[in-house]
Amino acid sequence: xxxxxxxxxxxxxxxxxxxxxxxxxxxxxxxxxxxxxxxxxxxxxxxxxxxxxxxxxxxxxxxxxxxxxxxxxxxxxxxxxxxxxxxxxxxxxxxxxxxxxxxxxxxxxxxxxxxxxxxxxxxxxxxxxxxxxxxxxxxxxxxxxxxxxxxxxxxxxxxxxxxxxxxxxxxxxxxxxxxxxxxxxxxxxxxxxxxxxxxxxxxxxxxxxxxxxxxxxxxxxxxxxxxxxxxxxxxxxxxxxxxxxxxxxxxxxxxxxxxxxxxxxxxxxxxxxxxxxxxxxxxxxxx
Amino acid sequence: xxxxxxxxxxxxxxxxxxxxxxxxxxxxxxxxxxxxxxxxxxxxxxxxxxxxxxxxxxxxxxxxxxxxxxxxxxxxxxxxxxxxxxxxxxxxxxxxxxxxxxxxxxxxxxxxxxxxxxxxxxxxx
Numbered sequence: 001x002x003x004x005x006x007x008x009x010x011x012x013x014x015x016x017x018x019x020x021x022x023x024x025x026x027x028x029x030x031x032x033x034x035x036x037x038x039x040x041x042x043x044x045x046x047x048x049x050x051x052x053x054x055x056x057x058x059x060x061x062x063x064x065x066x067x068x069x070x071x072x073x074x075x076x077x078x079x080x081x082x083x084x085x086x087x088x089x090x091x092x093x094x095x096x097x098x099x100x101x102x103x104x105x106x107x108x109x110x111x112x113x114x115x116x117x118x119x120x121x122x123x124x125x126x127x128x129x130x131x132x133x134x135x136x137x138x139x140x141x142x143x144x145x146x147x148x149x150x151x152x153x154x155x156x157x158x159x160x161x162x163x164x165x166x167x168x169x170x171x172x173x174x175x176x177x178x179x180x181x182x183x184x185x186x187x188x189x190x191x192x193x194x195x196x197x198x199x200x201x202x203x204x205x206x207x208x209x210x211x212x213x214x215x216x217x218x219x220x221x222x223x224x225x226x227x228x229x230x231x232x233x234x235x236x237x238x239x240x241x242x243x244x245x246x247x248x249x250x251x252x253x254x255x256x257x258x259x260x261x262x263x264x265x266x267x268x269x270x271x272x273x274x275x276x277x278x279x280x281x282x283x284x285x286x287x
Numbered sequence: 288x289x290x291x292x293x294x295x296x297x298x299x300x301x302x303x304x305x306x307x308x309x310x311x312x313x314x315x316x317x318x319x320x321x322x323x324x325x326x327x328x329x330x331x332x333x334x335x336x337x338x339x340x341x342x343x344x345x346x347x348x349x350x351x352x353x354x355x356x357x358x359x360x361x362x363x364x365x366x367x368x369x370x371x372x373x374x375x376x377x378x379x380x381x382x383x384x385x386x387x388x389x390x391x392x393x394x395x396x397x398x399x400x401x402x403x404x405x406x407x408x409x410x411x412x
Contacts, residue, residue, distance in 0.1 A: 032334055170329050174329050177325040195298055195332060198336050275296075
């Protein structure tokens, strides 16, 4: 199977900027991954490395056991939806559909046309005539219709309005349900993708800080709120991050498994316990 | 089926519970088809693995069953099964929170009983 392995990969630009720092990852086939990170965290660099657009300074990346730079066959079954426009801007959308078919033999022309209609993308327009949102939609359609075994999206909803974002994620799920494939969605708009992804990869300042299922990630912490002195008492000998202090009220995220929460003690101290959301926990650990 | 998830429980559990609610209300009737996991995931915008996990809970509890190549169906006796299960957890899910809140407000058990009785009476008025 087409497992992607990133082994101790570092990317240093101009021998001074470390964009990716000793990253190791395993991307299992046929799952939807969310690659989450703040702006400049190294998301795009990591995707560029996985797709052999750039070379690692150190480490290696393999797909199905073969190094990406000697694995032309595998690269052809990967589709990378990039943020940058890698297409001739003076070409028309419909011409680019045909052009893509040449490189990706399994590209589904009918599906691409149907999607264009659905998103009201005018296929007679030239790329440079499209708005930012429609450029993203155009590239999303190419990726969805590519029928590649591995599809990587770099900020697929950039510039899309709420309706189109909603449509995109539904289409992505439908596409995946009908033909399971490996999907990596890199985004910094986390709320909308939280229920769509199965696995989460969090990159912060070039380092992979989390790589686990969404479910495990969400149960790896919980939130407490109560009177300051009592919250402090609960936090004794626990790993935590203070979220907020509002007057005498203190809110903290406790960095331990939900299973270890002490409900009895919380009750005695009049402390409220609650679960974390993906976006909130993300913000907490990447501050 | 609910269209918005809360954060207090994992999504797959909320999904299973909401389908149970729909069975209780006979929106999904016994021996009829429940919408497929694909439809569920697309409609609710959730990962298909999550949807499957929710459905699996129902299958494991004998509330739903799979017909190969056709889809998911509501089991015979599913409604009764859900009612029995929910009755067993009624104290924990509904009475305990009431008692907890009442304690904070210093409302006695007798007062609560009076309220329940009153509530019943007012329904007839």
